[in-house]
Amino acid sequence: MPSRKEDDMNKLQKRILIFLVVLIVLTPIGIFLPMAFDAGDAWGEWSAETVEGLIGYVPEGLQKYSDTYQAPMADYSMNADDPSLGHQSGYYILSGLIGAALTLGVTWLLSKLIIRK
Amino acid sequence: MHIPDGYLGPETYIPLMGAFVAAAAVAVVKVKKEVAAKNIPYLGMAAAFSFIIMMFNLPIPGGTTGHAVGAAVIAILLGPWATVIAVSVALIIQALIFGDGGITAIGANCFNMAVFMPFVAYWIFKLFRMKSEKPGRVFFAAFMAGYISLLMAALITAVEFGIQPLIATTADGKALYCPYDLSIAIPAMAIEHLVLFGVAEGLVTAFVVRYFFNHDRENIYAIQKGGRHE
Numbered sequence: 001m002p003s004r005k006e007d008d009m010n011k012l013q014k015r016i017l018i019f020l021v022v023l024i025v026l027t028p029i030g031i032f033l034p035m036a037f038d039a040g041d042a043w044g045e046w047s048a049e050t051v052e053g054l055i056g057y058v059p060e061g062l063q064k065y066s067d068t069y070q071a072p073m074a075d076y077s078m079n080a081d082d083p084s085l086g087h088q089s090g091y092y093i094l095s096g097l098i099g100a101a102l103t104l105g106v107t108w109l110l111s112k113l114i115i116r117k
Numbered sequence: 118m119h120i121p122d123g124y125l126g127p128e129t130y131i132p133l134m135g136a137f138v139a140a141a142a143v144a145v146v147k148v149k150k151e152v153a154a155k156n157i158p159y160l161g162m163a164a165a166f167s168f169i170i171m172m173f174n175l176p177i178p179g180g181t182t183g184h185a186v187g188a189a190v191i192a193i194l195l196g197p198w199a200t201v202i203a204v205s206v207a208l209i210i211q212a213l214i215f216g217d218g219g220i221t222a223i224g225a226n227c228f229n230m231a232v233f234m235p236f237v238a239y240w241i242f243k244l245f246r247m248k249s250e251k252p253g254r255v256f257f258a259a260f261m262a263g264y265i266s267l268l269m270a271a272l273i274t275a276v277e278f279g280i281q282p283l284i285a286t287t288a289d290g291k292a293l294y295c296p297y298d299l300s301i302a303i304p305a306m307a308i309e310h311l312v313l314f315g316v317a318e319g320l321v322t323a324f325v326v327r328y329f330f331n332h333d334r335e336n337i338y339a340i341q342k343g344g345r346h347e
Contacts, residue, residue: 012333016162023169030174030184039176042183043305044278044295045121051296061285061293065123071216076172096172099210100165107206108161114149114202115157 024096028089035085073098118183118274119211119226122219124295126285129277134224140201140232147198156195156336163191164203168210171217175317181305183314186230186270189238189263190322194329196338200235207231225277229270238266238322242339255330255340256323263322264315268307271314275299275306 034040041050048058048066074080076095077088125133152160167187174182191200205227211217218226245258279299282292295302329337 013158013162016159020162020165020169023166027169027172030172034174034176034182037176037178039178039180039182041181042118042174043181043309044124044274044297044302045119048123055292055296057291059123059292059294059296060287061126062123062295065219065221065294066121068122069216069220071212071214073214074216076215076217092172095215096169099215100168102214103168103207103210104161104165106210107164107203108157110202110206111148111152111157111160111199114145115152115154 020100024093024100027096028092031085031089031092118186118230118271119208119218120222120229120274120277122221124219124281125222125225125277126281126294127221128284129280130221130225133228133277137205137224137228137232140228141205144198144201147196148202151196152199156199160195160199160203163187163195163200164206167191167204168207170321171207171211173317175313177309177313181309183309185263185314185318185321186234186267187318187321188230188234188270189242189266189318190259190325192235192238192266193242193259193262193322193326193339194337197235197239199338201231204231204235225274229274229277233273234266234270237269238262239339241265246339250340252327252330256327259326260319260323262319264319267318268310268315271306271310272303275302278302278306 041047046054048063051062052058073095076099077091078094079087079091082088082091170187171184174184176182186204188200188204191203195203208218208227208231209223212220212223212226239262242258242262245261246254249255249258276299278295278297279302281295282298285293287293297305326337330340334340
Protein backbone atom coordinates (compact mmCIF):
# COMPACT_ATOMS: atom_id res chain seq x y z
CA MET A 1 0.00 0.00 0.00
CA PRO A 2 1.42 3.43 -0.85
CA SER A 3 2.26 5.19 2.39
CA ARG A 4 0.10 8.23 2.90
CA LYS A 5 -0.29 10.65 5.73
CA GLU A 6 -0.26 8.48 8.80
CA ASP A 7 -3.22 9.91 10.65
CA ASP A 8 -5.62 10.10 7.76
CA MET A 9 -7.74 7.03 7.47
CA ASN A 10 -6.90 5.49 4.18
CA LYS A 11 -9.24 3.67 1.85
CA LEU A 12 -8.33 0.24 3.12
CA GLN A 13 -8.96 1.22 6.73
CA LYS A 14 -12.34 2.71 5.84
CA ARG A 15 -13.23 -0.49 4.04
CA ILE A 16 -12.26 -2.58 7.05
CA LEU A 17 -14.36 -0.40 9.36
CA ILE A 18 -17.40 -0.77 7.11
CA PHE A 19 -16.82 -4.52 6.98
CA LEU A 20 -16.70 -4.63 10.80
CA VAL A 21 -19.97 -2.70 11.11
CA VAL A 22 -21.64 -5.07 8.63
CA LEU A 23 -20.37 -8.02 10.67
CA ILE A 24 -21.81 -6.50 13.86
CA VAL A 25 -25.22 -6.13 12.23
CA LEU A 26 -25.03 -9.81 11.24
CA THR A 27 -24.06 -11.08 14.73
CA PRO A 28 -27.61 -12.24 15.60
CA ILE A 29 -26.81 -15.16 13.28
CA GLY A 30 -24.85 -16.31 16.33
CA ILE A 31 -28.18 -16.54 18.20
CA PHE A 32 -30.36 -17.91 15.38
CA LEU A 33 -28.12 -20.72 14.13
CA PRO A 34 -27.77 -22.46 17.52
CA MET A 35 -31.56 -22.17 18.01
CA ALA A 36 -32.31 -23.54 14.56
CA PHE A 37 -30.03 -26.52 15.11
CA ASP A 38 -31.03 -27.09 18.72
CA ALA A 39 -27.52 -26.57 20.09
CA GLY A 40 -26.91 -25.51 23.67
CA ASP A 41 -23.96 -24.16 25.65
CA ALA A 42 -20.37 -24.41 24.59
CA TRP A 43 -18.59 -27.41 26.09
CA GLY A 44 -17.42 -26.55 29.62
CA GLU A 45 -19.35 -23.28 29.80
CA TRP A 46 -22.45 -24.57 31.54
CA SER A 47 -24.15 -22.72 34.39
CA ALA A 48 -24.07 -24.31 37.85
CA GLU A 49 -27.69 -25.45 37.39
CA THR A 50 -26.88 -27.13 34.08
CA VAL A 51 -23.92 -28.94 35.64
CA GLU A 52 -26.24 -30.20 38.36
CA GLY A 53 -28.52 -31.57 35.67
CA LEU A 54 -25.58 -33.28 33.97
CA ILE A 55 -23.84 -34.95 36.92
CA GLY A 56 -26.37 -34.74 39.74
CA TYR A 57 -24.57 -32.21 41.93
CA VAL A 58 -22.78 -28.87 41.76
CA PRO A 59 -19.05 -29.20 42.49
CA GLU A 60 -18.20 -27.21 45.62
CA GLY A 61 -15.51 -25.04 44.04
CA LEU A 62 -17.63 -24.39 40.99
CA GLN A 63 -20.45 -23.24 43.23
CA LYS A 64 -18.12 -21.01 45.23
CA TYR A 65 -16.47 -19.31 42.25
CA SER A 66 -19.35 -19.26 39.80
CA ASP A 67 -20.91 -16.12 41.20
CA THR A 68 -17.76 -14.20 42.14
CA TYR A 69 -18.53 -11.59 39.52
CA GLN A 70 -21.63 -10.19 37.85
CA ALA A 71 -20.85 -8.66 34.47
CA PRO A 72 -22.87 -5.51 33.63
CA MET A 73 -24.01 -6.89 30.25
CA ALA A 74 -23.92 -10.62 30.94
CA ASP A 75 -24.48 -12.87 27.91
CA TYR A 76 -24.29 -9.87 25.56
CA SER A 77 -27.71 -8.71 26.69
CA MET A 78 -29.15 -5.78 28.64
CA ASN A 79 -32.14 -7.81 29.73
CA ALA A 80 -31.56 -11.56 29.70
CA ASP A 81 -35.16 -12.25 30.84
CA ASP A 82 -36.73 -10.61 27.81
CA PRO A 83 -38.25 -13.52 25.83
CA SER A 84 -38.49 -11.58 22.56
CA LEU A 85 -36.01 -12.87 20.00
CA GLY A 86 -36.17 -9.53 18.19
CA HIS A 87 -35.21 -7.66 21.35
CA GLN A 88 -32.42 -10.09 22.12
CA SER A 89 -31.06 -9.62 18.60
CA GLY A 90 -31.08 -5.87 19.20
CA TYR A 91 -29.25 -6.29 22.52
CA TYR A 92 -26.77 -8.55 20.81
CA ILE A 93 -26.02 -6.02 18.07
CA LEU A 94 -25.75 -3.24 20.66
CA SER A 95 -23.38 -5.42 22.73
CA GLY A 96 -21.35 -6.04 19.59
CA LEU A 97 -21.13 -2.31 18.88
CA ILE A 98 -20.15 -1.42 22.44
CA GLY A 99 -17.74 -4.31 22.81
CA ALA A 100 -16.06 -3.84 19.43
CA ALA A 101 -15.73 -0.07 19.87
CA LEU A 102 -14.29 -0.52 23.36
CA THR A 103 -11.90 -3.22 22.15
CA LEU A 104 -10.80 -1.09 19.21
CA GLY A 105 -10.31 1.97 21.41
CA VAL A 106 -8.42 0.22 24.20
CA THR A 107 -6.14 -1.64 21.77
CA TRP A 108 -5.46 1.53 19.79
CA LEU A 109 -4.61 3.49 22.94
CA LEU A 110 -2.53 0.68 24.39
CA SER A 111 -0.52 0.18 21.21
CA LYS A 112 -0.04 3.92 20.89
CA LEU A 113 1.40 3.97 24.41
CA ILE A 114 3.61 0.98 23.64
CA ILE A 115 4.86 2.07 20.24
CA ARG A 116 5.54 5.80 20.72
CA LYS A 117 9.15 6.35 21.45
CA MET B 118 -13.55 -21.96 24.71
CA HIS B 119 -14.07 -19.17 27.26
CA ILE B 120 -13.52 -20.99 30.56
CA PRO B 121 -15.99 -19.62 33.14
CA ASP B 122 -15.28 -19.04 36.85
CA GLY B 123 -15.36 -22.21 38.91
CA TYR B 124 -14.14 -24.69 36.30
CA LEU B 125 -10.45 -24.30 37.12
CA GLY B 126 -8.99 -24.45 40.63
CA PRO B 127 -6.35 -21.98 41.79
CA GLU B 128 -3.63 -24.60 41.19
CA THR B 129 -4.42 -24.19 37.50
CA TYR B 130 -5.60 -20.63 37.02
CA ILE B 131 -2.81 -18.95 39.02
CA PRO B 132 0.09 -20.46 37.02
CA LEU B 133 -1.77 -19.73 33.78
CA MET B 134 -2.29 -16.13 34.86
CA GLY B 135 1.46 -15.97 35.53
CA ALA B 136 2.26 -17.41 32.12
CA PHE B 137 -0.07 -14.94 30.45
CA VAL B 138 1.36 -11.92 32.31
CA ALA B 139 4.90 -12.98 31.39
CA ALA B 140 3.95 -13.41 27.72
CA ALA B 141 2.14 -10.06 27.71
CA ALA B 142 5.24 -8.35 29.14
CA VAL B 143 7.38 -9.81 26.35
CA ALA B 144 4.70 -8.83 23.83
CA VAL B 145 4.93 -5.19 24.93
CA VAL B 146 8.69 -5.18 24.28
CA LYS B 147 8.33 -6.99 20.94
CA VAL B 148 5.47 -4.82 19.69
CA LYS B 149 7.45 -1.70 20.52
CA LYS B 150 10.33 -3.06 18.44
CA GLU B 151 8.57 -4.54 15.43
CA VAL B 152 5.21 -2.85 14.87
CA ALA B 153 5.27 0.35 12.84
CA ALA B 154 3.18 3.28 14.05
CA LYS B 155 1.16 3.18 10.83
CA ASN B 156 -0.12 -0.24 11.84
CA ILE B 157 -1.70 0.98 15.10
CA PRO B 158 -5.15 1.46 13.51
CA TYR B 159 -4.96 -2.04 12.03
CA LEU B 160 -4.13 -3.46 15.43
CA GLY B 161 -7.22 -1.81 16.90
CA MET B 162 -9.41 -3.06 14.08
CA ALA B 163 -7.94 -6.54 14.36
CA ALA B 164 -8.84 -6.66 18.05
CA ALA B 165 -12.38 -5.51 17.25
CA PHE B 166 -12.60 -8.16 14.52
CA SER B 167 -11.63 -10.85 17.01
CA PHE B 168 -14.27 -9.57 19.44
CA ILE B 169 -16.98 -9.65 16.77
CA ILE B 170 -16.08 -12.98 15.18
CA MET B 171 -16.37 -14.67 18.59
CA MET B 172 -20.03 -13.59 18.74
CA PHE B 173 -20.88 -15.83 15.78
CA ASN B 174 -21.81 -18.96 17.69
CA LEU B 175 -21.97 -21.99 15.44
CA PRO B 176 -24.02 -25.04 16.34
CA ILE B 177 -23.13 -28.71 16.35
CA PRO B 178 -26.69 -29.86 15.56
CA GLY B 179 -28.32 -31.10 18.76
CA GLY B 180 -25.10 -30.53 20.68
CA THR B 181 -22.80 -27.74 21.75
CA THR B 182 -21.91 -24.37 20.25
CA GLY B 183 -18.55 -22.81 19.51
CA HIS B 184 -16.95 -20.14 17.41
CA ALA B 185 -13.86 -18.93 15.58
CA VAL B 186 -11.45 -16.65 17.46
CA GLY B 187 -9.71 -14.72 14.71
CA ALA B 188 -6.29 -15.06 16.35
CA ALA B 189 -4.81 -16.95 13.38
CA VAL B 190 -5.48 -14.30 10.78
CA ILE B 191 -4.19 -11.54 13.07
CA ALA B 192 -1.01 -13.53 13.73
CA ILE B 193 -0.36 -13.85 10.00
CA LEU B 194 -1.17 -10.22 9.15
CA LEU B 195 0.32 -8.39 12.15
CA GLY B 196 2.52 -10.97 13.84
CA PRO B 197 1.98 -13.24 16.84
CA TRP B 198 3.23 -10.72 19.41
CA ALA B 199 0.84 -8.01 18.24
CA THR B 200 -1.90 -10.65 18.37
CA VAL B 201 -1.14 -11.27 22.04
CA ILE B 202 -2.08 -7.64 22.75
CA ALA B 203 -5.08 -7.45 20.39
CA VAL B 204 -6.84 -10.69 21.34
CA SER B 205 -6.13 -10.26 25.08
CA VAL B 206 -7.90 -6.91 25.05
CA ALA B 207 -10.91 -8.50 23.32
CA LEU B 208 -10.99 -11.39 25.82
CA ILE B 209 -10.60 -9.18 28.90
CA ILE B 210 -13.43 -6.90 27.74
CA GLN B 211 -15.59 -9.98 27.07
CA ALA B 212 -14.96 -11.20 30.61
CA LEU B 213 -15.37 -7.85 32.41
CA ILE B 214 -18.32 -6.39 30.51
CA PHE B 215 -20.15 -9.39 29.03
CA GLY B 216 -19.40 -12.19 31.48
CA ASP B 217 -17.99 -14.34 28.66
CA GLY B 218 -15.16 -16.23 30.35
CA GLY B 219 -14.51 -16.03 34.08
CA ILE B 220 -12.57 -13.39 36.01
CA THR B 221 -10.39 -16.02 37.68
CA ALA B 222 -9.92 -17.66 34.27
CA ILE B 223 -8.79 -14.51 32.42
CA GLY B 224 -5.17 -15.68 32.50
CA ALA B 225 -6.10 -19.14 31.23
CA ASN B 226 -8.35 -17.84 28.45
CA CYS B 227 -5.81 -15.23 27.34
CA PHE B 228 -3.04 -17.82 27.44
CA ASN B 229 -5.01 -20.30 25.33
CA MET B 230 -6.51 -17.98 22.73
CA ALA B 231 -4.22 -14.92 22.74
CA VAL B 232 -0.78 -16.44 23.35
CA PHE B 233 -0.71 -20.13 22.43
CA MET B 234 -3.06 -19.96 19.46
CA PRO B 235 -1.40 -17.12 17.47
CA PHE B 236 2.03 -18.70 17.77
CA VAL B 237 0.75 -22.06 16.56
CA ALA B 238 -1.02 -20.29 13.68
CA TYR B 239 2.05 -18.31 12.72
CA TRP B 240 4.31 -21.35 12.58
CA ILE B 241 1.77 -23.52 10.76
CA PHE B 242 1.35 -20.78 8.16
CA LYS B 243 5.11 -20.59 7.61
CA LEU B 244 5.36 -24.37 7.47
CA PHE B 245 2.67 -24.81 4.82
CA ARG B 246 3.48 -21.72 2.76
CA MET B 247 7.12 -22.71 2.32
CA LYS B 248 7.97 -19.17 1.15
CA SER B 249 5.63 -19.55 -1.83
CA GLU B 250 3.94 -16.44 -3.27
CA LYS B 251 1.39 -18.51 -5.19
CA PRO B 252 -2.10 -17.34 -4.17
CA GLY B 253 -3.37 -20.92 -3.92
CA ARG B 254 -0.55 -21.94 -1.60
CA VAL B 255 -1.00 -18.86 0.58
CA PHE B 256 -4.74 -19.55 0.81
CA PHE B 257 -4.16 -23.18 1.77
CA ALA B 258 -1.47 -22.31 4.32
CA ALA B 259 -3.76 -19.71 5.89
CA PHE B 260 -6.60 -22.22 6.11
CA MET B 261 -4.37 -24.78 7.80
CA ALA B 262 -3.04 -22.12 10.19
CA GLY B 263 -6.56 -21.28 11.31
CA TYR B 264 -7.78 -24.87 11.41
CA ILE B 265 -4.87 -26.34 13.34
CA SER B 266 -4.33 -23.42 15.72
CA LEU B 267 -7.95 -23.38 16.89
CA LEU B 268 -7.85 -27.15 17.32
CA MET B 269 -4.64 -26.88 19.37
CA ALA B 270 -6.09 -24.10 21.49
CA ALA B 271 -9.17 -26.27 22.10
CA LEU B 272 -6.93 -29.16 23.10
CA ILE B 273 -4.96 -27.23 25.72
CA THR B 274 -8.25 -25.86 27.03
CA ALA B 275 -9.48 -29.47 27.26
CA VAL B 276 -6.33 -30.43 29.16
CA GLU B 277 -6.90 -27.58 31.63
CA PHE B 278 -10.50 -28.77 32.14
CA GLY B 279 -9.59 -32.44 32.21
CA ILE B 280 -6.84 -32.27 34.85
CA GLN B 281 -9.21 -30.73 37.41
CA PRO B 282 -10.56 -34.07 38.72
CA LEU B 283 -6.95 -35.27 39.06
CA ILE B 284 -5.86 -32.24 41.06
CA ALA B 285 -8.72 -31.66 43.46
CA THR B 286 -11.62 -33.72 44.73
CA THR B 287 -13.59 -33.64 47.95
CA ALA B 288 -13.09 -36.33 50.63
CA ASP B 289 -15.99 -38.34 49.20
CA GLY B 290 -14.50 -38.31 45.70
CA LYS B 291 -16.73 -35.62 44.20
CA ALA B 292 -15.30 -33.07 41.77
CA LEU B 293 -14.43 -29.62 43.13
CA TYR B 294 -14.20 -27.82 39.79
CA CYS B 295 -14.65 -29.15 36.24
CA PRO B 296 -16.15 -32.61 36.82
CA TYR B 297 -14.98 -34.20 33.56
CA ASP B 298 -11.55 -35.76 33.26
CA LEU B 299 -9.20 -35.89 30.27
CA SER B 300 -10.86 -38.97 28.76
CA ILE B 301 -14.06 -36.95 28.30
CA ALA B 302 -12.81 -33.39 27.85
CA ILE B 303 -10.26 -34.11 25.11
CA PRO B 304 -12.49 -36.06 22.69
CA ALA B 305 -15.39 -33.66 23.27
CA MET B 306 -13.33 -30.55 22.52
CA ALA B 307 -11.30 -32.23 19.75
CA ILE B 308 -14.23 -33.56 17.74
CA GLU B 309 -16.29 -30.36 17.72
CA HIS B 310 -13.28 -28.30 16.65
CA LEU B 311 -12.17 -30.87 14.06
CA VAL B 312 -15.53 -31.03 12.33
CA LEU B 313 -16.81 -27.47 12.59
CA PHE B 314 -15.22 -24.64 14.58
CA GLY B 315 -11.72 -25.27 13.24
CA VAL B 316 -13.06 -25.23 9.70
CA ALA B 317 -14.70 -21.87 10.45
CA GLU B 318 -11.44 -20.43 11.78
CA GLY B 319 -9.62 -21.85 8.74
CA LEU B 320 -12.03 -20.30 6.26
CA VAL B 321 -12.07 -16.91 8.02
CA THR B 322 -8.26 -16.94 8.07
CA ALA B 323 -7.91 -18.01 4.44
CA PHE B 324 -10.35 -15.49 3.00
CA VAL B 325 -9.12 -12.51 5.02
CA VAL B 326 -5.48 -13.34 4.28
CA ARG B 327 -6.34 -13.69 0.59
CA TYR B 328 -7.91 -10.22 0.62
CA PHE B 329 -4.83 -8.62 2.16
CA PHE B 330 -2.54 -10.69 -0.03
CA ASN B 331 -4.24 -9.13 -3.06
CA HIS B 332 -4.47 -5.59 -1.68
CA ASP B 333 -1.68 -4.94 0.79
CA ARG B 334 0.87 -7.72 0.36
CA GLU B 335 3.93 -5.72 1.48
CA ASN B 336 2.28 -5.15 4.83
CA ILE B 337 1.63 -8.81 5.75
CA TYR B 338 3.89 -9.70 8.68
CA ALA B 339 4.23 -13.42 7.99
CA ILE B 340 5.10 -12.80 4.35
CA GLN B 341 7.66 -10.15 5.24
CA LYS B 342 9.23 -12.88 7.41
CA GLY B 343 9.06 -11.12 10.71
CA GLY B 344 8.42 -7.49 10.00
CA ARG B 345 10.71 -4.59 9.31
CA HIS B 346 13.58 -5.77 11.48
CA GLU B 347 14.39 -8.86 9.51
